[in-house]
Every structure is written in C-alpha cells, then in structure tokens.
Amino acid sequence: MNNVSLHSCLYSFQPPPKSTTTANHRHMMSPMTLLLTLLLLHHLPPCPAAPGHWSLLHQTIGISAMHMQLLPNDRVVIFDRTDFGPSNISLPDKKCRSDPNDMALKLDCTAHSVEYDVSSNTIRPLMVLTDVWCSSGALTPDGSLVQTGGFNDGDHVVRVYKSCDECDWREIDSGLIERRWYATSHILPDGRQIIIGGRRQYNFEFYPKRSPAEKSQSLPFLVETYDQQIENNLYPFVFLHTDGNLFIFANNRAILYDYSKNVVVKAYPEVPGGDPRNYPSTGSAVLLPMRIVQGVVAVVEVLVCGGAPKGAHINAKNGKFDGALDSCGRIKISDPDPKWVMETMPMGRVMGDMLLLPNSNVLIINGGSSGTAGWEYGRNPVLKPVIYKPDDPIGSRFEVQNPSTIPRMYHSAVVLVRDGRVLVGGSNPHERYNFTNVLYPTELSLEAFSPSYLDVSASVFRPKILSLATRIQYGKRVDIRFKVQSQVDTNLIYVTMVAPSFNTHSFSMNQRLLVLDGGNMTTKIAGDTNYKVGVTAPPSCNVAPEGYYLLFVVHRDIPSEGVWVHVE
Numbered sequence: 402m403n404n405v406s407l408h409s410c411l412y413s414f415q416p417p418p419k420s421t422t423t424a425n426h427r428h429m430m431s432p433m434t435l436l437l438t439l440l441l442l443h444h445l446p447p448c449p450a451a452p453g454h455w456s457l458l459h460q461t462i463g464i465s466a467m468h469m470q471l472l473p474n475d476r477v478v479i480f481d482r483t484d485f486g487p488s489n490i491s492l493p494d495k496k497c498r499s500d501p502n503d504m505a506l507k508l509d510c511t512a513h514s515v516e517y518d519v520s521s522n523t524i525r526p527l528m529v530l531t532d533v534w535c536s537s538g539a540l541t542p543d544g545s546l547v548q549t550g551g552f553n554d555g556d557h558v559v560r561v562y563k564s565c566d567e568c569d570w571r572e573i574d575s576g577l578i579e580r581r582w583y584a585t586s587h588i589l590p591d592g593r594q595i596i597i598g599g600r601r602q603y604n605f606e607f608y609p610k611r612s613p614a615e616k617s618q619s620l621p622f623l624v625e626t627y628d629q630q631i632e633n634n635l636y637p638f639v640f641l642h643t644d645g646n647l648f649i650f651a652n653n654r655a656i657l658y659d660y661s662k663n664v665v666v667k668a669y670p671e672v673p674g675g676d677p678r679n680y681p682s683t684g685s686a687v688l689l690p691m692r693i694v695q696g697v698v699a700v701v702e703v704l705v706c707g708g709a710p711k712g713a714h715i716n717a718k719n720g721k722f723d724g725a726l727d728s729c730g731r732i733k734i735s736d737p738d739p740k741w742v743m744e745t746m747p748m749g750r751v752m753g754d755m756l757l758l759p760n761s762n763v764l765i766i767n768g769g770s771s772g773t774a775g776w777e778y779g780r781n782p783v784l785k786p787v788i789y790k791p792d793d794p795i796g797s798r799f800e801v802q803n804p805s806t807i808p809r810m811y812h813s814a815v816v817l818v819r820d821g822r823v824l825v826g827g828s829n830p831h832e833r834y835n836f837t838n839v840l841y842p843t844e845l846s847l848e849a850f851s852p853s854y855l856d857v858s859a860s861v862f863r864p865k866i867l868s869l870a871t872r873i874q875y876g877k878r879v880d881i882r883f884k885v886q887s888q889v890d891t892n893l894i895y896v897t898m899v900a901p902s903f904n905t906h907s908f909s910m911n912q913r914l915l916v917l918d919g920g921n922m923t924t925k926i927a928g929d930t931n932y933k934v935g936v937t938a939p940p941s942c943n944v945a946p947e948g949y950y951l952l953f954v955v956h957r958d959i960p961s962e963g964v965w966v967h968v969e
C-alpha cells in the first residue's frame with residue numbers, strides 16, 4: 402500500500418471575497434405567466450417520449466467553441482484557435498492583433514476567445530495573442546483559469562484568465578518547458594497543476610514551477626501506449642485518485658501513477674476488446690461520483706465510453722468510416738484486483754463528451770457514429786444525448802434523450818452551469834472558419850441542453866438553497882437551509898459538490914463530483930417548506946483539491962440551483 406498522505410495542501414492562495422449568503426436569483430413567474438403556462442400545459446399534446454429539451458441561446462457567438470471553462474462568477478471563457486482566419490466577432494475598441502507567426506492572417510482584427518455571461522446571455526470578445534489550439538487547462542484555487550500550451554507560437558505559452566468586466570488574457574511566454582499540444586492538465590492537491598503528454602511529448606511538467614531549474618520528467622507509459630501510425634494516446638484521461646496518485650488512461654489501458662516519486666503504483670488491465678479510446682480514436686471518460694462516508698471514499702470508479710475501433714483512423718483517411726464503439730468499460734480503481742466491467746450504450750459514439758450532472762448521473766453527448774477525430778474524418782452525427790445512471794442495475798442504466806438538430810462533431814464542447822443546464826457549442830471539423838461547400842460547416846452557435854430535472858413538472862420537488870456559509874473547510878460541518886414546495890422525503894435528499902471542468906476534445910479535465918456525508922439527516926425547521934441539513938465537507942485535498950465547487954441539494958434526483966462554495 403502506498404502512503405495515504407502523499408501530498409499535502411501546501412500552497413497558499415488569496416482567499417476569495419467574503420460572502421455568506423447565497424440568495425441566487427431565480428425568475429419568479431408572474432400570475433399571468435402562470436395562468437398562461439397552466440393553459441398551455443392543459444392544451445399541449447402529451448409529453449414527448451424522450452426526456453430533456455434543447456434551446457438555442459445564440460445563433461452565433463462569433464467563434465467555434467473548441468475549449469470551454471465555467472468560472473466562479475458564472476461566466477464561461479471560450480476559445481478556439483487564433484490562426485483560423487477571421488472569426489465572426491471583432492475585437493473590442495477596434496483593436497487588432499499583429500502576429501508575424503500567424504499562419505492565416507498577419508493582421509487580425511477578430512477575436513478567437515470570448516467570455517459568455519450565463520445570467521445575461523451575452524458575449525464579450527477577448528484577445529488572445531498566441532495560438533491556443535488544442536490546449537489544456539485548469540482552475541487555480543483562486544478561481545483563475547490557467548491555460549497551457551497550444552500550437553506554433555503558442556506551444557510553450559501559459560495564459561491566465563481571471564474574470565472581471567474588463568479583464569483579458571495574460572500570457573507568460575516561456576511558461577512551459579516542453580511544447581504542449583493535445584496535452585492534459587490536472588489540478589493537484591497542493592494547488593499546482595500537472596501537464597501530461599501532448600504530441601511527441603512522453604513526459605509531464607508542473608505549473609507553477611517550484612524553481613526555475615525544474616525539468617520535465619519522463620513518463621514511459623506514454624511511449625508504451627503510443628501507436629506509431631496514429632498516436633491514439635493524446636489527451637490522456639487523467640483523474641486524481643483519493644490516495645493522491647493519478648489515474649492515467651491512454652489508448653486502451655491505465656496506470657496509477659505517483660508523480661512525486663515517478664513510480665507506477667499499479668497497472669490496470671487492458672480494456673476488453675483492446676480498442677483505443679484516446680485521440681484520434683476519441684472516446685471519453687469520467688471519474689464516477691464519489692460518495693464520502695465518515696470521511697472515506699470507499700469505492701473510486703472510472704467509466705470510459707465510446708471511441709473508434711483499432712484501424713479506424715487509417716480507414717477514415719482512406720474514405721472508409723468505421724462504426725464507432727458502443728461499449729463502455731467501468732473499473733473500480735480503488736480495488737486491489739481491479740477488472741473492467743463492460744456495458745453497451747444504446748448507440749455507438751466517437752468524439753462524445755461525458756459530463757457529470759449534479760444528481761450524480763452522467764450525460765453522454767455530442768459526437769458522431771462513425772469515423773474518428775481529426776479534420777474531415779467524422780461522419781453521421783449522433784444528435785441524441787444519453788444519460789447513464791451509475792447506481793441503477795447493470796443493463797438498465799442508459800436513457801436516450803431528445804435530440805438536438807445541430808451536429809456537434811470534432812472540436813465541439815460542453816460545460817455544466819450553475820442552474821443545471823449544459824451548454825453545448827462548437828464543431829469545426831475543417832481548417833479555418835468554413836461555412837460553405839463542406840460537410841458539417843463550422844458551427845458558431847451556442848445551445849443549452851436541459852435535462853428532465855429542469856422540467857416544469859419537477860419544480861415542486863426542487864430544493865432551493867436559502868443559506869449556507871460559502872467558505873468551507875476540510876472535514877468541517879456545513880449547515881445548509883433550503884426550501885422545497887412539496888413534502889420532502891428526507892431519505893431522498895443528498896448534497897453534491899461538482900468541480901468546474903475544462904472541456905475540449907471530448908474530455909473534461911478536473912471533473913469530479915462528491916456526494917457529501919450527512920445529506921440524509923435532513924430536518925424540518927419552520928412552516929411547511931423549510932428544512933436544514935448538516936453535511937460534512939470533504940476530508941482532504943486529495944479527495945477535493947482546494948478551490949471552487951458548485952454545491953447542490955438534490956431531492957428525488959432533482960437538483961437545486963448550485964451555489965459556489967470555496968473549499969479550503
């Protein structure tokens with residue numbers, strides 16, 4: 402057994418602004434609207450067969466959403482690539498970017514990054530100077546986005562974005578030791594981040610560095626899983642295990658890695674079938690919800706779904722588009738003798754995204770049903786998302802959702818927002834912004850998928866958080882007051898915390914969801930509708946690295962709006 406307290410929370414960051422209450426606004430229905438709604442409900446045809454619904458937020462946000470990150474002020478920073486030619490949104494104040502290294506435009510007066518404000522549904526253009534294409538990132542404990550690498554003049558650059566009304570990107574030119582293009586970042590228990598791999602990089606490094614002399618360190622696993630012809634191990638799936646080690650999945654297998662000693666702690670078996678799951682065979686993966694009971698997460702599980710079969714990328718290059726994988730592998734990474742348990746999705750999917758919903762379900766969304774990732778190599782969009790219910794019996798966990806009408810192929814992205822909706826954007830399977838004479842033209846729209854927990858019929862059961870202290874300390878009690886219109890079944894209350902993730906290329910880096918201990922101890926406090934519950938904060942920075950999380954009270958699998966909390 403390895404040392405449980407491997408890494409301690411050493412770094413000290415600026416505390417967030419003080420805030421103790423959380424009267425998050427919800428739109429109240431006027432009596433007239435209510436009447437209209439009731440009338441409409443009365444006259445509407447019966448509910449559609451499949452759950453969930455879609456809405457178009459913007460026909461164009463000006464850029465294709467290749468990378469997305471939700472920030473703790475409910476804004477989403479979005480960026481694609483700087484050398485795509487002119488985008489559909491101008492830089493503010495007639496600014497232009499002059500870049501002799503740019504491969505499309507030396508003088509570019511359009512933006513390739515924007516900030517989307519969820520509450521006002523508005524867009525603000527941002528200026529990124531060097532190429533951020535196919536990069537990675539993570540939120541620091543103080544809520545800034547640290548984005549790492551990219552292409553061309555951007556491949557060694559670290560960029561920091563701290564959101565405010567006038568804020569813009571700040572770039573650190575030689576922030577990285579190696580070039581990082583298609584690498585994966587993960588936040589560490591001490592607040593630094595690790596950046597793993599990337600094209601022709603079989604190593605990792607940290608940001609920030611502890612000393613200027615710090616070197617990158619080799620990771621032979623990335624050589625072992627590298628396919629000479631087609632790579633298949635880019636954007637590895639990386640998760641912080643609760644013992645402080647990193648679970649790293651590349652191609653068709655995984656290791657548990659102690660990055661402080663450069664030791665493989667455990668080698669997991671190959672996924673049955675042996676098909677690759679990472680770029681360009683792009684499947685996706687999540688660390689399944691972690692239930693904390695008396696300070697311990699007894700079982701830690703990973704789910705990997707979809708991708709493209711072995712050989713599919715070469716076939717796609719030759720005009721043959723193989724059907725995507727419809728299999729998922731689930732493994733208890735905490736088990737002494739872990740084995741993959743295979744499950745079958747309702748349909749195959751390559752370039753799908755897997756997103757943890759606040760009620761502990763997994764949303765599988767976007768992508769295609771044949772071909773692979775890469776320019777022009779995907780076919781047959783899968784428009785229907787699927788929800789996976791990890792706690793249901795095997796064989797009945799998948800539920801097909803209502804379809805979108807917009808294909809979301811290579812370079813599409815998703816992100817969960819505080820009200821429980823999922824933002825969906827991007828799709829640019831071509832070089833440049835190309836809207837004509839191509840299959841799946843560049844997509845500038847932004848949509849929202851609302852899982853069925855946001856249906857009007859769910860509102861009587863939906864908790865509304867009234868108060869809670871938003872700075873929460875490891876292992877300490879967190880008292881939450883909330884309100885529910887209907888009678889509450891206290892056995893069906895639980896409290897979850899979701900880390901905001903950095904999404905690109907079908908993977909959400911840093912994504913984790915914790916089910917807090919004590920959610921079932923809810924009691925009524927006043928009148929008919931007010932309740933209180935005392936839960937216990939996560940035990941350590943290995944279980945929940947310091948930083949911002951969205952906290953939800955869930956009743957009958959229907960989550961409240963989230964409230965931002967800072968774990969410290």
Ligand SMILES: *[C@@H]1O[C@H](CO)[C@@H](O)[C@H](O)[C@H]1NC(C)=O
Pocket residue numbers: 461488489490491
């Ligand atoms: C964006 O596209 C719209 C519609 O095609 C066009 O009217 C507008 O001029 C474009 N804006 C920029 C900055 O390219």
Ligand SMILES: *[C@@H]1O[C@H](CO)[C@@H](O)[C@H](O)[C@H]1NC(C)=O
Pocket residue numbers: 832833834835836837838839
């Ligand atoms: C879009 O793709 C078509 C077909 O390959 C090509 O003819 C055209 O030049 C491209 N447009 C741009 C703006 O790159």
Ligand SMILES: *[C@@H]1O[C@H](CO)[C@@H](O)[C@H](O)[C@H]1NC(C)=O
Pocket residue numbers: 694918919921922
């Ligand atoms: C609440 O759940 C814990 C396990 O998480 C269990 O030990 C306890 O008995 C439950 N309490 C109630 C009131 O159901």
